[in-house]
Amino acid sequence: xxxxxxxxxxxxxxxxxxxxxxxxxxxxxxxxxxxxxxxxxxxxxxxxxxxxxxxxxxxxxxxxxxxxxxxxxxxxxxxxxxxxxxxxxxxxxxxxxxxxxxxxxxxxxxxxxxxxxxxxxxxxxxxxxxxxxxxxxxxxxxxxxxxxxxxxxxxxxxxxxxxxxxxxxxxxxxxxxxxxxxxxxxxxxxxxxxxxxxxxxxxxxxxxxxxxxxxxxxxxxxxxxxxxxxxxxxxxxxxxxxxxxxxxxxxxxxxxxxxxxxxxxxxxxxxxxxxxxxxxxxxxxxxxxxxxxxxxxxxxxxxxxxxxxxxxxxxxxxxxxxxxx
Amino acid sequence: xxxxxxxxxxxxxxxxxxxxxxxxxxxxxxxxxxxxxxxxxxxxxxxxxxxxxxxxxxxxxxxxxxxxxxxxxxxxxxxxxxxxxxxxxxxxxxxxxxxxxxxxxxxxxxxxxxxxxxxxxxxxxxxxxxxxxxxxxxxxxxxxxxxxxxxxxxxxxxxxxxxxxxxxxxxxxxxxxxxxxxxxxxxxxxxxxxxxxxxxxxxxxxxxxxxxxxxxxxxxxxxxxxxxxxxxxxxxxxxxxxxxxxxxxxxxxxxxxxxxxxxxxxxxxxxxxxxxxxxxxxxxxxxxxx
Numbered sequence: 093x094x095x096x097x098x099x100x101x102x103x104x105x106x107x108x109x110x111x112x113x114x115x116x117x118x119x120x121x122x123x124x125x126x127x128x129x130x131x132x133x134x135x136x137x138x139x140x141x142x143x144x145x146x147x148x149x150x151x152x153x154x155x156x157x158x159x160x161x162x163x164x165x166x167x168x169x170x171x172x173x174x175x176x177x178x179x180x181x182x183x184x185x186x187x188x189x190x191x192x193x194x195x196x197x198x199x200x201x202x203x204x205x206x207x208x209x210x211x212x213x214x215x216x217x218x219x220x221x222x223x224x225x226x227x228x229x230x231x232x233x234x235x236x237x238x239x240x241x242x243x244x245x246x247x248x249x250x251x252x253x254x255x256x257x258x259x260x261x262x263x264x265x266x267x268x269x270x271x272x273x274x275x276x277x278x279x280x281x282x283x284x285x286x287x288x289x290x291x292x293x294x295x296x297x298x299x300x301x302x303x304x305x306x307x308x309x310x311x312x313x314x315x316x317x318x319x320x321x322x323x324x325x326x327x328x329x330x331x332x333x334x335x336x337x338x339x340x341x342x343x344x345x346x347x348x349x350x351x352x353x354x355x356x357x358x359x360x361x362x363x364x365x366x367x368x369x370x371x372x373x374x375x376x377x378x379x380x381x382x383x384x385x386x387x388x389x390x391x392x393x394x395x396x397x398x399x400x401x402x403x404x405x406x407x408x409x410x411x412x413x414x415x416x417x
Numbered sequence: 418x419x420x421x422x423x424x425x426x427x428x429x430x431x432x433x434x435x436x437x438x439x440x441x442x443x444x445x446x447x448x449x450x451x452x453x454x455x456x457x458x459x460x461x462x463x464x465x466x467x468x469x470x471x472x473x474x475x476x477x478x479x480x481x482x483x484x485x486x487x488x489x490x491x492x493x494x495x496x497x498x499x500x501x502x503x504x505x506x507x508x509x510x511x512x513x514x515x516x517x518x519x520x521x522x523x524x525x526x527x528x529x530x531x532x533x534x535x536x537x538x539x540x541x542x543x544x545x546x547x548x549x550x551x552x553x554x555x556x557x558x559x560x561x562x563x564x565x566x567x568x569x570x571x572x573x574x575x576x577x578x579x580x581x582x583x584x585x586x587x588x589x590x591x592x593x594x595x596x597x598x599x600x601x602x603x604x605x606x607x608x609x610x611x612x613x614x615x616x617x618x619x620x621x622x623x624x625x626x627x628x629x630x631x632x633x634x635x636x637x638x639x640x641x642x643x644x645x646x647x648x649x650x651x652x653x654x655x656x657x658x659x660x661x662x663x664x665x666x667x668x669x670x671x672x673x674x675x676x677x678x679x680x681x682x683x684x685x686x687x688x689x690x691x692x693x694x695x696x697x698x699x700x701x702x703x704x705x706x707x
């Protein structure tokens with residue numbers, strides 16, 4: 093499989109008046125054509141920031157982004173001019189945002205906002221064609237009576253319908269890569285399943301690779317081919333989805349899975365991971381997970397574990413991954 | 418069918434604004450008065466029945482009469498005719514310079530807010546400089562150097578009034594650019610100009626229209642001042658300001674009140690009317706005023 097997106101050693105620092113927050117600290121990520129990669133982790137683990145830096149959407153210079161490699165279809169994204177970047181945003185790379193309540197302009201009709209995406213990347217003068225395409229896209233994402241609803245405003249749409257409209261915008265220009273940033277987090281549980289189904293359908297029809305950012309392991313199991321687990325701005329484990337759920341090779345992943353409610357055991361209590369994620373302005377030395385880790389030993393407090401290749405496409409950043417094998 | 422739905426949807430928020438404006442009797446009165454002034458300016462010729470520049474020395478300094486409604490000036494020109502023709506100039510200068518100020522302010526304020534950083538700093542410092550200068554003095558000097566003309570005056574007034582509008586648009590931009598839908602729009606490939614046109618200017622339009630109205634009032638007053646000082650509209654063309662020049666003599670003030678009273682009242686009432694309209698608009702476009 094060809095590599096579509098390659099990120100190597102990505103770091104993002106946010107400079108505030110009194111601290112430097114290392115939101116992302118040396119992340120490696122690869123996305124192959126057509127696959128769905130889930131990026132999971134707690135809030136603040138750097139998932140969204142990683143995704144935003146692909147499209148260079150972070151506000152520089154407040155955010156300082158550095159990367160060894162940041163390449164999409166072999167093209168280096170780091171040296172692109174603003175115009176070249178705009179051609180990629182919304183074109184070959186589509187993005188879906190977490191909260192469809194705020195990601196749509198309340199005073200523009202849904203159809204106009206979808207047409208905007210089309211206009212930005214195709215003939216700007218052909219508004220009629222763009223509107224027709226917007227209606228077509230709305231129908232494609234399962235909005236009933238699309239021609240009528242395209243003229244409605246966001247407040248006339250339910251949350252699920254708005255997220256469908258966002259997905260329509262993301263796939264408007266037949267992308268090669270869709271970045272979905274917690275696409276179901278803001279939705280009702282009953283709607284989540286529908287939106288996930290739609291995402292899978294959109295992914296199949298466009299053949300686009302998808303980066304699915306989520307903290308919901310249920311979503312991961314449902315949709316993903318491969319999983320990247322992030323903690324404290326670093327990748328701690330990557331694996332094919334079944335392998336990860338079957339046998340995690342990092343204590344953090346293990347803790348995440350153990351904290352899930354299960355149908356097949358007789359316990360009433362969940363097992364949370366003790367403690368809290370570290371403050372990224374002053375992360376702990378060594379392995380950032382050691383204060384919460386049941387396997388932690390002296391070496392964990394001093395030496396940062398490398399992300400080691402374990403074979404079979406698995407990688408783990410733990411000194412003691414062999415004990416978990 | 419399709420078009421009807423669109424019009425209905427768009428009309429709903431505006432209908433509220435219209436209702437709030439109608440509840441402002443002073444603003445409504447201002448609007449009616451301004452409408453009459455504009456009509457008079459447009460139909461100046463048939464309305465007055467006299468050529469504003471026709472000298473008739475035999476009828477000089479005549480008091481108001483059936484023939485000359487507001488009397489004549491020292492060269493026998495019909496004052497009413499000059500008054501309505503002057504309305505064209507005064508309103509034209511007011512609107513043109515306010516338009517210039519609004520366009521400059523919107524573009525510069527929007528760019529400053531959107532790009533931020535040193536661009537923002539530079540634009541806003543320039544705005545500060547313009548706002549801290551006594552504009553009248555600078556315009557007097559510029560008019561002195563370039564020679565007085567209507568175009569110079571419009572540009573000068575516009576240049577000194579854009580910061581008001583610029584600050585408003587910058588403020589709106591700063592609050593909008595943190596909105597997720599602006600980020601979403603950037604993520605679909607929108608550049609700064611697109612964001613400005615599609616998201617920011619529509620949102621800034623209500624406060625800007627208020628500022629624009631008030632700018633028109635200020636510009637009319639400023640035009641009158643400059644023309645009074647002989648630095649604006651040049652005779653023989655009439656403007657309310659240069660008609661007031663006649664009132665520089667004490668004899669005229671005492672014995673021929675029709676010469677200065679009518680342009681003075683015209684300026685005062687027009688500026689007042691436009692200001693009232695601005696106040697009414699401000700309340701109308703603020704949806705919190707129910």
